[in-house]
Amino acid sequence: MTHHLDTDIAILGGGIAGLWLLRRLSELGYSTLLLENATLGGGQSIKSQGIIHGGTKYALSGNLTHASECIAGMPKRWQACLQGEGEIDLSCARILSPHHYMWSSAGLGSKLTTFFASKALRGRVDQLKPKNYPAFFQHPAFRGSLYQLNEFVLDVPSVVSSLVQGLEDRTLSIDWEKSRIEHDTDGKISAILLEHQGEQTMIRARRYLFTAGAGTADLLQRWGVEGPAMQLRPLHMAMVRVPGAQPLFAHCIGTSTVPRLTITSHPDQQGNWIWYIGGEPAESGVKREPSEQIARCQQELTQLMPWIDFTSAEWGTLRVDRAEPRQSNLLRPDAAYCKALHNALINWPTKLALAPNLSDEVLRQLQLQGIAPQIPQPAATSLPRPPVGKPFWEGVLP
Ligand code: FAD
Numbered sequence: 001m002t003h004h005l006d007t008d009i010a011i012l013g014g015g016i017a018g019l020w021l022l023r024r025l026s027e028l029g030y031s032t033l034l035l036e037n038a039t040l041g042g043g044q045s046i047k048s049q050g051i052i053h054g055g056t057k058y059a060l061s062g063n064l065t066h067a068s069e070c071i072a073g074m075p076k077r078w079q080a081c082l083q084g085e086g087e088i089d090l091s092c093a094r095i096l097s098p099h100h101y102m103w104s105s106a107g108l109g110s111k112l113t114t115f116f117a118s119k120a121l122r123g124r125v126d127q128l129k130p131k132n133y134p135a136f137f138q139h140p141a142f143r144g145s146l147y148q149l150n151e152f153v154l155d156v157p158s159v160v161s162s163l164v165q166g167l168e169d170r171t172l173s174i175d176w177e178k179s180r181i182e183h184d185t186d187g188k189i190s191a192i193l194l195e196h197q198g199e200q201t202m203i204r205a206r207r208y209l210f211t212a213g214a215g216t217a218d219l220l221q222r223w224g225v226e227g228p229a230m231q232l233r234p235l236h237m238a239m240v241r242v243p244g245a246q247p248l249f250a251h252c253i254g255t256s257t258v259p260r261l262t263i264t265s266h267p268d269q270q271g272n273w274i275w276y277i278g279g280e281p282a283e284s285g286v287k288r289e290p291s292e293q294i295a296r297c298q299q300e301l302t303q304l305m306p307w308i309d310f311t312s313a314e315w316g317t318l319r320v321d322r323a324e325p326r327q328s329n330l331l332r333p334d335a336a337y338c339k340a341l342h343n344a345l346i347n348w349p350t351k352l353a354l355a356p357n358l359s360d361e362v363l364r365q366l367q368l369q370g371i372a373p374q375i376p377q378p379a380a381t382s383l384p385r386p387p388v389g390k391p392f393w394e395g396v397l398p
Helices: 016-027 056-061 066-071 074-082 109-116 156-164 213-223 280-284 290-304 352-368
Strands: 002-012 032-036 095-097 100-104 125-127 145-149 152-154 171-173 180-183 189-196 199-210 230-241 250-253 261-267 273-278 314-325 337-341 344-348
Touching: 002 016, 016 032, 016 156, 016 344, 016 352, 032 199, 066 352, 074 152, 074 352, 095 261, 152 156, 180 213, 199 213, 213 230, 213 314, 213 344, 230 280, 230 290, 261 290, 273 280, 280 290, 290 314, 314 337, 314 344, 337 352, 344 352
Parallel strands: 002 032, 002 199, 032 171, 100 250, 199 344
Antiparallel strands: 095 152, 100 145, 125 145, 180 189, 189 199, 230 273, 230 314, 250 261, 261 273, 337 344
C-alpha cells in the first residue's frame, strides 16, 4: 500500500538552511515536510564555530567586498530573533558570547588601529580599554590590542533545537537506500518515494528545496539533472579542553588576511569550556595528521598565551568540509545562494550567519513563481523522525 503526503514545500536536508526555512515557511502558512538522512544540524551547522558575523573578518583584506556588505545586516536580524521579536522566535537558543573579539599580537597594534579606525569599519569595531577586557584578556601577561566586534557567538545545538521545537511532526528520516526521486519526462520532480518497514510513502510537493549541504551534489545526481556545481573546502579543526580555562571568543590577527587563529568556546556537560580552533591552521592543516595538527595548534597557543598551562589539557581534531556553490579558484562565495531548477530551488547558505538572507531569497523565488500557501498540512505520520545532532566534540574528546 502507498500512503500519500501532499505538501506545498518539501525540504531536503535539515541543517541551519533547511531548518530556518522549515520554521519561516511554516509560520507563513505553507505546509512543509523536511527530509533528513542523518541528524538535524549534524552536518556543518553543529560543527561550525557559531559566529554570527557582521563581515569584519572579510574586511581584513583591506577592501570591503560584497560579502562583507551583504553579511553586515545579519547580526541585527539574528538579534531580533533571539529576543523573540524577529521573523522567527529563537528566544530559547543560547548565546555563548554577546561579542566576538579581535586581538592583535604585540607589534601589529598600530597598523591595525589605523585600519579599524577607517571609515569603512566605523560602528562595527571598537577598541577596548584594558579595564573593559573580558576575563581571559585581563591576565597581566597579555600583550597586544583588543577590539570588540559587533558579532556574537551562538550555541548551535540550542539554535537547532529551537528551530525544530513544535515542528517535529514535519520532519522525517529518509534512507536513500530505500527511497528515490521520481521525475516527469520534462525533468520536474513528480514525487519522493520513501520506504519504511515495507510500506511506501509518496511525498508530492509544489516546490522542493535542496538544503543538504555537502549532500546536495548526490541528491542532484539521484534526480538525474545537471544542477549547479558544488565545491568543498576541507578544514581540519582542533579542539582543546583546558581544566579551569576561561572562555575565549576571538580572532587572533597576524599578517595574513586569514586570521592566525579563530577561537570559540563551548561548554561541555561538566561545565568545562572546550576551545574550538579554526582560522589559518584549520585551512593549512588539511594534510596534517591529527597529532601534527595538535602539535601545531599547541605551539601557536603556547606562543600567544604563555601564561596558560596546557600540561593536563585534552586535545582532539575534527575534519569537516564546507559545502558551497562552485567559484573560480575556490574563492569564498559572496552571499547565500539560491537557484531555481525545474520545480526545485537549490540552496547553500555559505555561512550559518546567512540563513536569514537565504530565506529571503527563497521567499522571493516562491513569490516570483506564484507559490503561495495552498495545501493543508498533511496529518502527522508514524514514520521515524531525525534526532538533533550531538555537539561536535562528542566522540572526539574523552
Ligand atoms: P549542513 O549544516 O551541512 O546541513 C545539511 C543537512 O543535510 C545535514 O543535516 C545532512 O545530514 C543533510 N543531508 C545530507 N545529505 C542528505 C540527503 N541526501 N538527504 C537528506 N538530508 C541530507 N558559518 C558562520 O556563519 N559562522 C561560523 O562561525 C562558521 N564556522 C564554521 C566552522 C566550520 C568548521 C565549518 C565547516 C563551517 C562554518 N561555517 C560558519 C559555515 C556554516 O557552518 C555553513 O555554511 C552552514 O552550517 C551550512 O548549513 P547547511 O544547512 O547548508 O548545511
